[in-house]
Amino acid sequence: MNTDSFVFDALEAGQYQTQWQAPSNIALVKYWGKHGEQLPKNPSISFTLSQCVTTTAVNFSPREQGDAAFDFLFDQKKQPEFHPKIQQFLERITPFFPALERHHLSISSHNSFPHSSGIASSASAMAAMALCIVDFEKQFHSDWTEEAFLRKASFLARLGSGSAARSIAGPLTVWGHSKAFPQSNDHFAIAPAVEWHPIFQNYQDTVLIVDKGQKKVSSTLGHGLMQGHPFATQRFEQAHTHIEQLKTALTTGDLERFIDLTEAEALCLHAMMMTSNPRYVLMQPNTLSILQKVEVFRAQTQLPLCFTLDAGANIHLLYPLQYRIPIMDFIQEELVVHCQKGQYIEDQVGNGAQKI
Ligand code: DP6
Numbered sequence: 001m002n003t004d005s006f007v008f009d010a011l012e013a014g015q016y017q018t019q020w021q022a023p024s025n026i027a028l029v030k031y032w033g034k035h036g037e038q039l040p041k042n043p044s045i046s047f048t049l050s051q052c053v054t055t056t057a058v059n060f061s062p063r064e065q066g067d068a069a070f071d072f073l074f075d076q077k078k079q080p081e082f083h084p085k086i087q088q089f090l091e092r093i094t095p096f097f098p099a100l101e102r103h104h105l106s107i108s109s110h111n112s113f114p115h116s117s118g119i120a121s122s123a124s125a126m127a128a129m130a131l132c133i134v135d136f137e138k139q140f141h142s143d144w145t146e147e148a149f150l151r152k153a154s155f156l157a158r159l160g161s162g163s164a165a166r167s168i169a170g171p172l173t174v175w176g177h178s179k180a181f182p183q184s185n186d187h188f189a190i191a192p193a194v195e196w197h198p199i200f201q202n203y204q205d206t207v208l209i210v211d212k213g214q215k216k217v218s219s220t221l222g223h224g225l226m227q228g229h230p231f232a233t234q235r236f237e238q239a240h241t242h243i244e245q246l247k248t249a250l251t252t253g254d255l256e257r258f259i260d261l262t263e264a265e266a267l268c269l270h271a272m273m274m275t276s277n278p279r280y281v282l283m284q285p286n287t288l289s290i291l292q293k294v295e296v297f298r299a300q301t302q303l304p305l306c307f308t309l310d311a312g313a314n315i316h317l318l319y320p321l322q323y324r325i326p327i328m329d330f331i332q333e334e335l336v337v338h339c340q341k342g343q344y345i346e347d348q349v350g351n352g353a354q355k356i
Contacts, residue, residue, distance in 0.1 A: 001187050003096070006155050010099035010140045016060040018135040022127035022157075022353040024052035024119065025166045026205055026308060026316050028262050029243045030269045031175065033226030033236065037092065038158050039186045041226060042239035043178035045246060046163070047318075048170030049205060050350025052113045054121060056128035057356075059106040060136050070105040089126060089160035096156065097137055107132075113345055119207060119314065126160030127153070127167035131353055153353075154188035162223075165189040170352035172196060172250065180244040191352070197253030202321040202348050206331055209343040210286045211313040217273070217280050219311045225276035235272060239265075255320075259298075259306035262318065266308040273311070284313040286338035291315070293334050303327060321348070 025046040033041035063069070069090055072082060086107070094100045107129065113119050134153040138144055150168055158165035158175070166173040169191035174184045181192045226232050242261050249257035273280055287309070294307050294317070305319045305327055319327050336342045 001185055003155075003187065006096045006152060006187075008097060008137060008140070010097075010137065014060070014062070014139075016136045016139065017057070018132050019055065019057040019356040020128050020131035020135065020353055021053050021055045021356050022124045022131055022167050023170070023350050024049045024054075024113075024121070024124045024347075025163065025173070026310070026318075027163065027166070028265060028308065029239055029246060030265050031162050032223065032239075032269055032272055032311075033229075033232060034162060034223045038162055040162060040176040041232070042236040043174060043176030043181075043184060043243050044163075044166070044239070045172060045174045045178075045243055046166045047172060047200075047203060047205065047349045048167065048352055049347045051347040052111075052119060052124065052207075052345065054109060054111050054124035054128045055356060056107060056109045056125070056132055058108075058129070058132035058136070060103045061106070063102055063104040067104050069100075070107055073108045075110055076108070085122070085160070086129070089129065092159040093130075093133065093156045096159075097133065099137075100133070105133075114343075119209075119345070122161040123163040123167040126164035127157040127353060130154075130157035130160060130164065131168065131355075135355065151188050154190075158188060163219075168353050171200070171349045174243070178240060178243045180247045194247070194251060196250050199253045199255065199320050200250060200349065204317075204319050204321055204324055204327075205347045205349070206317045206319075206328070207345040207347060208290060208315040208317065208331070208335060208339050209341075209345070210284055210290070210315060210339060212340050212343070215282060215312050217282070217311075222273060222276075222311055225278075226272065229272065229276055231272065231275060235268065238268065255304040259304060262306050262308050269311065270309060282312050283309070287313045287315060289338050290335050297330055297334070301326065305330075 025048050027044050027046040029045045031040050031044035131153045154165045154168045165175045166189045173189040173191050174181045175189035178184050183190050246261045303323050308316045
């Protein structure tokens with residue numbers, strides 16, 4: 001794809017203030033491996049969440065020569081450890097919106113979920129920041145459709161963090177070219193115009209916090225280890241096949257197939273980490289205890305509960321809203337004991353970002 005159409009320079013520097021809320025997302029088919037400038041090695045698909053969100057306000061003002069590009073507050077406090085990631089994001093997106101060089105950005109951010117809960121916040125954080133920036137740009141495009149706006153927001157968010165491309169729209173978004181979704185591409189995520197089966201409306205995601213700590217290997221490093229990985233080719237092919245099969249399960253409401261594919265993806269992601277060079281394990285004993293209990297519970301009750309994992313020890317439990325009561329009872333009675341300080345977060349599928 002020629003990305004020239006994403007370049008736009010505003011005519012003059014101005015004052016502007018905006019605020020956006022962007023959701024976190026949970027991948028069903030995982031993005032693991034990238035190339036070039038934040039381009040995925042395989043397509044991924046995710047549920048957009050509704051409760052785990054980042055809210056970000058940005059105040060744009062004309063920048064004098066020598067002024068800093070931005071200042072940043074997280075929960076009203078200065079947090080310099082976030083600066084390198086924001087700096088890198090702004091550097092990557094400036095070629096697509098050179099007017100940023102003539103503005104100072106005062107950024108203030110807040111997460112709805114506990115900070116350091118072990119829940120990745122880079123997707124929602126980068127998406128919220130990208131939305132504020134595209135909202136600023138929008139003033140100069142009187143002809144922009146909603147679709148063009150969301151497309152550019154996802155394009156910029158991707159440059160901050162790959163999975164952030166999928167944190168703009170909902171309820172399901174696809175990033176990376178897949179035969180199953182004709183409009184899909186590597187540069188921005190789309191919310192396919194597909195009639196998903198109603199069972200997936202309000203699908204529940206209970207996030208079990210097994211470990212609140214910093215991951216010992218970051219996702220960015222993990223993606224890099226797919227370069228030269230002995231199973232890389234097979235893995236990328238598998239993701240293509242899985243996304244096609246998952247599309248069928250998601251449109252027909254075939255929960256057995258949905259569970260099979262979702263859990264296979266989660267374990268394959270971790271298998272890639274365990275077989276990279278260097279190899280590493282992010283699951284913990286409590287992660288495995290939970291996975292085993294979920295398997296037994298499903299076999300005994302026949303309830304369609306399944307798990308997925310991100311690149312960490314925490315577990316996302318996915319299930320239809322109608323089974324919430326027995327499943328929450330099971331979580332409280334059997335699984336909370338494996339969570340750090342008994343912590344879990346209740347979330348569900350949502351419809352995407354909003355302007356505040
Ligand atoms: C395991 O989007 O965090 O969550 O592009 O380097 O910022 P960067 O990586 P990131 O990778 C997330 C990987 C994953 C799977 C997924 O969300 O698809």
